[in-house]
Amino acid sequence: MIAETGLFCLILAFCAALAQGVIPLWGAARGDRAWMRLAPRAALLQAFFVALAFGALALCYAQGDFSVLNVARNSHSAKPLLYKITGVWGNHEGSMLLWVLILALYGAGVALWGGRMPLAFRARTLSVQAIISCGFLLFILLTSNPFLRLVPAPADGAGMNPLLQDPGLALHPPFLYLGSVGYSIVFSLAAAALIEGRAGPEWARRARPYALAAWVCLTIGIALGSLWAYYTLGWGGWWYWDPAENASFMPWLLGTALLHALIVMEKRGSLQGLTLFLAVGCFSLSMLGTFLIRSGVLVSVHSFATDPARGVFILLLLALTTGGALLLYALRAPRLGEGKGIAPFSRGGGIVLNNLVLCCAAASVLLGTLYPLAIEALGPGKISVGPPYFNAFFLPMMAALAAALPLGAALPWTGGGLPVVFGKRLWALALAALTGIGVFTLSPPQGFAAFKAACGMALAVWILLGALAARPLRNPGMVLAHLGLAVLIAGATAAETWPVERLQLQRPGESVTVGPWRVTLQKVDEKAEGPNYAAVRGHFTAERGGRKVELAPERRLYIAPERGVSRVALVPEISGMLYAVLGEGDARKGYVTRLFWHPLQGWIFGGALICALGGLVALLRRGQGVR
Amino acid sequence: MTRRVFFLPLGIFMALLAVLALRLFLVERGAAPELVPSVLIGRPAPPLDLPLLAGGTLTNADLNGRVTLVNFFASWCEPCHGEHPLLMELKKSGLRMTGIVYKDKPAAARKWLKEWGDPYQALALDGDGRAGIDFGVSGVPESYLIDKDGIVRFKQTGPLTMDVLRQRLLPLVAELRK
The missing domain is CATH 3.40.30.10 (Glutaredoxin)
Incomplete structure (x- = not known):
């Protein structure tokens, strides 16, 4: 009964979205105020029904209703309640429902807090948002119904991939979707502006909170995903340039550019063309990512059970929404006007440069992700594009951007101040250069690796000092975000340049030195138990300068699905991360153990979170305007 | 000339769509994700x-x-x-x-x-x-x-x-x- 109610709610939501997508848009064209006023109500109604449908599916999961096919395939009665709930979005159908829920929630946000927008503008925005909702609701109803029944119902479910049974991954998809799907509302705002052929500083003021909220969530989502990959996949990497990672990273790059462009637009009334293009681009890349992951055209660790029929549907949606928006853009953008000119060496000029680099970076990631696919579609060849490509393109671009950042952020809006700013920051540059020279001479791996490390560390110091020198209290959001970037660069540089790895056969009682730690295997418990798994648990103690910490990595065998998973143990510290993996073995011959020391590893995730915090501060202070 | 520049994103997007559609068509024809003959x-x-x-x-x-x-x-x-x-x-x-x-x-x-x-x-x-x-x-x-x-x-x-x-x-x- 609950499942049927859920499906019914989904159909009602579709009806509400249809009304919301057609009537207010028409009303805005005819100037009918009553029709336009329908938009916020329909948006709230749609969000209500989608939330009910989502709640229904969550309830099916919580109760373990295995007569629902989706629950039977992805859940199991022995699973802890937390993972029963997070199982809702651990599969294709459920995650699409989450996607639509977030789409509707952002629409409801405009309905609730967009009261100060002009009536017609709000009506158009909500209509465009509803048209996207209609497409995705139809997609769920026609190709991915999560409420399908299974007759006869099995006694128990098939269980969920154990790798996904993890607190980090419980939160990763909601944040990721809050971010990438959140850009839908920015897209709708841009489409409404393009329909009206008007976009001034007030448009930027309206769009900025949504762009900031989406950006903060996307940043957190990507950081959580990276952290999850770091400690679950068991080989200590934190970024793989996997197609699915790229799919969320491309909207992030454009979204970062968008945030900066919005500042210029609000402050100076210029860059309308670029800003609207970025606003359309962010969500388009999010949809492209959805298509890549769910259609089966790419094979990735993130692939859901794929079905080409779904791919056709999403591709059509992408063609209609993005194609439509870009056509509108081509026709209307030239009319938006130029706004005030931007002096080359001004804050605005710096931001334009920043945006060009970020767009190029996004384009290079897009090219790297699609290139193998294009080659295979067009010819008989089969190639793969891996981290070397991405590192070769992406890192130099980012390094150039990072080098220019402290200067650009300190330039006056009016321009012409480069020599002055350069003079003011000379001390920071000198300190950064000293850091670089110090790292280059002291770094254990010499040569090019030391050079790269020196560049990374110098850039981190340069950005850090630049951010701190820029009167932190005046613009705390920006300063925090740039500080976060500095922390992230330092962490990534250290963890990639000076990792220590020890792989050995270790008998209980034997010790190994890894980095600053001395790690002793105390004993191995062969019969450890968890709620839905049996485990072999290693008990290690790690000593460092008189301090003692315990670690307990595990090899787990889950009951359903029956599958072995290695669970690493971590000692997170500011100076670095100790990482322990327990492998096969026995007490007599010893166990295969793998120990890593990643210096400053935590700074990578911490830096990303500081960036997100900066965005949040900017969001909360937006009442005081852009500075 | 400046007006035509604004059609550039649309053009690139259409080319991208064409490649994706072709790829999808190949996958659907049974050529399979990896396209390994x-x-x-x-x-x-x-x-x-x-x-x-x-x-x-x-x-x-x-x-x-x-x-x-x-x-x-x-x-x-x-x-x-x-x-x-x-x-x-x-x-x-x-x-x-x-x-x-x-x-x-x-x-x-x-x-x-x-x-x-x-x-x-x-x-x-x-x-x-x-x-x-x-x-x-x-x-x-x-x-x-x-x-x-x-x-x-x-x-x-x-x-x-x-x-x-x-x-x-x-x-x-x-x-x-x-």
């Missing part, structure tokens, strides 16, 4: 010597005489779940199906089949993936259609879909049965 097509199936779960061994002689679908699967494999209902339908058509349990425990596979239904006439175990290497399996599920004389006629990388079944596999089976 099998070198086995038109050649005899690699030598088989696998333990049967019911006892005894599976050899190439067991495949002769009738058209057989050899399906590599595992209980831990999510896409195999998706493919499974189609195999149950295929069973009704009378096609002989041999399941090869790929890198999985016999008990887990048995339990899985008991729970969801068993479409296979014979079930062999490839615990270490040796046969998978001979066949060129890049991931489960993968299916090979082998004719009466033991020649591989068709390969599906990834799960079978309704369209592949209707448009390629079933017509081919009907033709090979003549």
